[in-house]
Amino acid sequence: MKRIAGAMLLTLGVCVAQESGDFQPAATNVWGAEYPRVDKSLRAQFRVNAPNAAKVQVNFWSAPKLDLAKQPDGFWTGTTPPLVPGFHYYTLLIDGAEVTDINSHTFFGGGKDASGIEIPEAGSTYYLPQNVPHGQVRENWYYSKVTGSWRHALVYTPPDYDTRASARYPVLYLQHGGGEDETGWTKQAHANFILDNLLASGSCKPMIVVMAYGYARRAGQPLPDLTGKPFGSPEMMRAMQEMAAAFEDDMTEVLIPYIDSNFRTIADRDHRAMAGLSMGGMQTFQVTFNHLDLFSWIGGFSGAAGPLVLGNEKLDPKTAFNGALADPAAFSKRVHLLWVGVGTEEPARMREGLLRLHASLDEAKIRHVFYESPGTSHEWQTWRRDLKDFAPRLFQPAAH
Amino acid sequence: MKRIAGAMLLTLGVCVAQESGDFQPAATNVWGAEYPRVDKSLRAQFRVNAPNAAKVQVNFWSAPKLDLAKQPDGFWTGTTPPLVPGFHYYTLLIDGAEVTDINSHTFFGGGKDASGIEIPEAGSTYYLPQNVPHGQVRENWYYSKVTGSWRHALVYTPPDYDTRASARYPVLYLQHGGGEDETGWTKQAHANFILDNLLASGSCKPMIVVMAYGYARRAGQPLPDLTGKPFGSPEMMRAMQEMAAAFEDDMTEVLIPYIDSNFRTIADRDHRAMAGLSMGGMQTFQVTFNHLDLFSWIGGFSGAAGPLVLGNEKLDPKTAFNGALADPAAFSKRVHLLWVGVGTEEPARMREGLLRLHASLDEAKIRHVFYESPGTSHEWQTWRRDLKDFAPRLFQPAAH
Numbered sequence: 001m002k003r004i005a006g007a008m009l010l011t012l013g014v015c016v017a018q019e020s021g022d023f024q025p026a027a028t029n030v031w032g033a034e035y036p037r038v039d040k041s042l043r044a045q046f047r048v049n050a051p052n053a054a055k056v057q058v059n060f061w062s063a064p065k066l067d068l069a070k071q072p073d074g075f076w077t078g079t080t081p082p083l084v085p086g087f088h089y090y091t092l093l094i095d096g097a098e099v100t101d102i103n104s105h106t107f108f109g110g111g112k113d114a115s116g117i118e119i120p121e122a123g124s125t126y127y128l129p130q131n132v133p134h135g136q137v138r139e140n141w142y143y144s145k146v147t148g149s150w151r152h153a154l155v156y157t158p159p160d161y162d163t164r165a166s167a168r169y170p171v172l173y174l175q176h177g178g179g180e181d182e183t184g185w186t187k188q189a190h191a192n193f194i195l196d197n198l199l200a201s202g203s204c205k206p207m208i209v210v211m212a213y214g215y216a217r218r219a220g221q222p223l224p225d226l227t228g229k230p231f232g233s234p235e236m237m238r239a240m241q242e243m244a245a246a247f248e249d250d251m252t253e254v255l256i257p258y259i260d261s262n263f264r265t266i267a268d269r270d271h272r273a274m275a276g277l278s279m280g281g282m283q284t285f286q287v288t289f290n291h292l293d294l295f296s297w298i299g300g301f302s303g304a305a306g307p308l309v310l311g312n313e314k315l316d317p318k319t320a321f322n323g324a325l326a327d328p329a330a331f332s333k334r335v336h337l338l339w340v341g342v343g344t345e346e347p348a349r350m351r352e353g354l355l356r357l358h359a360s361l362d363e364a365k366i367r368h369v370f371y372e373s374p375g376t377s378h379e380w381q382t383w384r385r386d387l388k389d390f391a392p393r394l395f396q397p398a399a400h
Numbered sequence: 401m402k403r404i405a406g407a408m409l410l411t412l413g414v415c416v417a418q419e420s421g422d423f424q425p426a427a428t429n430v431w432g433a434e435y436p437r438v439d440k441s442l443r444a445q446f447r448v449n450a451p452n453a454a455k456v457q458v459n460f461w462s463a464p465k466l467d468l469a470k471q472p473d474g475f476w477t478g479t480t481p482p483l484v485p486g487f488h489y490y491t492l493l494i495d496g497a498e499v500t501d502i503n504s505h506t507f508f509g510g511g512k513d514a515s516g517i518e519i520p521e522a523g524s525t526y527y528l529p530q531n532v533p534h535g536q537v538r539e540n541w542y543y544s545k546v547t548g549s550w551r552h553a554l555v556y557t558p559p560d561y562d563t564r565a566s567a568r569y570p571v572l573y574l575q576h577g578g579g580e581d582e583t584g585w586t587k588q589a590h591a592n593f594i595l596d597n598l599l600a601s602g603s604c605k606p607m608i609v610v611m612a613y614g615y616a617r618r619a620g621q622p623l624p625d626l627t628g629k630p631f632g633s634p635e636m637m638r639a640m641q642e643m644a645a646a647f648e649d650d651m652t653e654v655l656i657p658y659i660d661s662n663f664r665t666i667a668d669r670d671h672r673a674m675a676g677l678s679m680g681g682m683q684t685f686q687v688t689f690n691h692l693d694l695f696s697w698i699g700g701f702s703g704a705a706g707p708l709v710l711g712n713e714k715l716d717p718k719t720a721f722n723g724a725l726a727d728p729a730a731f732s733k734r735v736h737l738l739w740v741g742v743g744t745e746e747p748a749r750m751r752e753g754l755l756r757l758h759a760s761l762d763e764a765k766i767r768h769v770f771y772e773s774p775g776t777s778h779e780w781q782t783w784r785r786d787l788k789d790f791a792p793r794l795f796q797p798a799a800h
Contacts, residue, residue: 030508030511030513031511032511048497049496049498050494050495050497051495051496051497052454052455052495053453053494053495053497054452054454054495055452074496091502092499094450094453094494094495094497094499095450095451095452095453095454095494095495096449096450096451096452096453097449097450097451097453097456097492097494097499098449099492099494099499099500099502100499100500100501100502100506100513102491102498102499102500102512102513102514103512104513105513106500106506106513108430111430111431112502112503113430113500113502113504113505113506113513114502129541129550131543134540134541134550136538136539136540137538137539138536138537138538138539139536139538139586139592140534140536141529141534143531150529150534162663165565186539192539262562
């Protein structure tokens with residue numbers, strides 16, 4: 001009873017008053033957790049209860065590690081320099097153990113339920129819940145004959161979906177990055193609120209957004225044994241190609257028919273888009289370029305074209321993507337939108353690769369949009385901005 | 401790229417082969433995590449990488465703490481005695497810091513995203529995903545004039561909801577416990593799969609299930625200042641009553657009208673049920689007994705009647721619940737189902753209180769179902785069984 005009452009009271013915001021100055025608890029915290037907290041200059045302050053630990057660090061994935069200092073009360077504290085606005089993954093390192101901070105909600109990334117901290121961006125409300133009509137996010141389970149398993153997909157339906165019972169909608173397939181899963185676009189990026197807000201301001205068409213689980217192994221395919229095989233070995237590259245092919249088949253042979261049967265879609269290529277971030281961008285290029293009969297709107301967010309971006313190759317339109325670009329005029333007529341984005345602070349290899357892709361597309365006179373997110377790296381703030389720029393361009397007659 | 405590829409490969413199940421004997425990774429693990437793992441005798445084995453720690457424990461909430469022992473390789477390992485089947489929350493204690501295990505998915509309980517481990521129950525498939533049609537779980541945001549905020553509710557729709565476009569459905573409102581939130585019934589308990597399976601075997605009526613956020617503070621109400629007030633103080637009890645009243649008003653004045661406007665419900669008391677576990681059971685009794693014009697099917701799972709259960713009071717039908725039970729015959733005619741459940745291993749105070757409630761109801765000749773979950777305590781396996789027994793009784797003409 002005491003435990004229950006305590007939990008109830010926590011939600012009332014009851015807590016011992018603390019000197020917080022300018023600092024406010026992060027939006028990503030669980031109820032009642034005063035730390036981590038963020039001030040107006042975007043510094044993040046941490047406080048971790050670890051009375052018997054010898055070393056405690058905050059392990060950011062897109063910022064330097066922060067060493068915490070032990071206080072007389074057994075708590076470890078520390079404050080970062082100002083951080084880039086947006087969502088940042090982190091874990092704690094306590095005496096060498098990588099663990100999750102119980103003050104934070106968790107977000108699936110890096111193959112684990114990691115902690116995260118939201119740093120507000122002044123003036124940016126486009127990804128926050130506003131007083132506008134809200135769509136639903138629906139969990140769907142579908143059986144895939146490709147993988148021989150039940151698979152999970154989240155589907156955003158726009159606010160008027162249930163009231164306009166005979167309306168049909170175009171569809172955007174929107175993929176997460178490597179190490180993440182189908183929950184990332186809504187939990188980390190608030191894609192549902194981004195769409196709600198764009199719709200409310202009349203900036204984009206109502207659309208269904210499908211966020212699928214981005215990994216697949218073909219039914220009956222044995223686990224690859226890569227023991228002793230180095231990174232980049234032929235065996236490893238083959239395993240990755242097999243996974244990518246299984247994902248492509250699941251999406252085109254199972255998921256798209258499932259969505260078209262279970263939602264009121266406009267089931268043709270003029271009304272079907274695909275985009276993804278990082279690994280999801282590579283998947284987008286593979287799936288769409290191999291199936292231009294299914295897709296006509298294409299977005300690559302920080303990871304468009306796989307080896308073309310990450311290697312040192314220059315795009316050869318004659319041969320790239322199995323020749324899909326061989327006739328630039330025909331391609332530009334057939335594909336209503338080819339959209340490529342990158343953050344200005346992304347790691348050099350990623351950034352240079354995407355700049356090179358952009359230049360190659362220009363040189364080959366392949367119409368496309370190139371977008372740069374100022375001041376952001378390979379992180380969710382880049383991809384929120386990408387979606388905000390990309391979604392309004394979709395399914396517009398002017399693009400045809 | 402290396403990170404992305406590594407994450408992709410993890411999902412293929414690639415890992416260095418390890419001697420696991422009879423042990424299998426827990427179903428609640430993230431991909432590729434070999435630990436924690438469970439053997440056929442239901443022992444759980446843990447392995448935590450904490451090379452510089454001085455003490456590591458597994459902190460179960462419904463089983464004794466487990467001390468792990470340091471191995472020469474810097475990993476800490478340990479094995480529990482056989483555990484009760486079902487879902488168990490846990491955290492790790494590393495040198496005094498309470499943290500979450502990155503090998504496990506997280507589940508909101510105790511006011512935090514905690515780790516969890518699923519111990520299989522031999523022969524029980526009723527809460528597992530089967531090859532049957534699956535309903536959707538839909539995230540909904542609704543604006544509450546009671547709380548002055550946007551609130552989140554999950555709504556299960558049965559598999560045929562979108563194909564039988566003119567069908568209308570009865571509704572079960574199903575509440576989580578204290579310290580948990582609206583995600584608990586699907587993430588921890590798999591309520592959606594329980595309903596899918598019951599439906600597929602013809603054991604229950606198709607119904608909509610609404611799982612709402614169970615905490616509320618009235619718009620404009622200041623945060624209660626309970627600094628220095630002891631547990632159970634009048635100020636604290638008043639704060640809890642105010643919260644319970646705000647929840648009751650949000651449910652009856654905002655949520656129910658929202659659901660009836662946005663889903664194809666049968667919007668009358670004969671087709672509306674409410675149940676909840678622990679704190680949610682108390683809320684159920686408060687909301688339904690105060691609003692018998694809205695509800696006629698009532699379930700209390702391990703926490704039905706608040707003070708009546710937890711105090712030493714005997715139920716006085718004349719005065720209990722504002723006199724709702726004063727005329728037992730009329731009550732039993734009006735309420736199609738009054739269902740009370742408890743686990744045989746629950747803490748004595750909870751168990752004795754519910755046995756006393758059951759005896760009082762019998763003595764007052766108030767028709768009800770009393771269910772005991774064998775061998776389980778105040779934990780999700782009890783509540784999965786409760787739902788499996790409760791849901792098939794709902795909306796059946798025979799009960800009228």
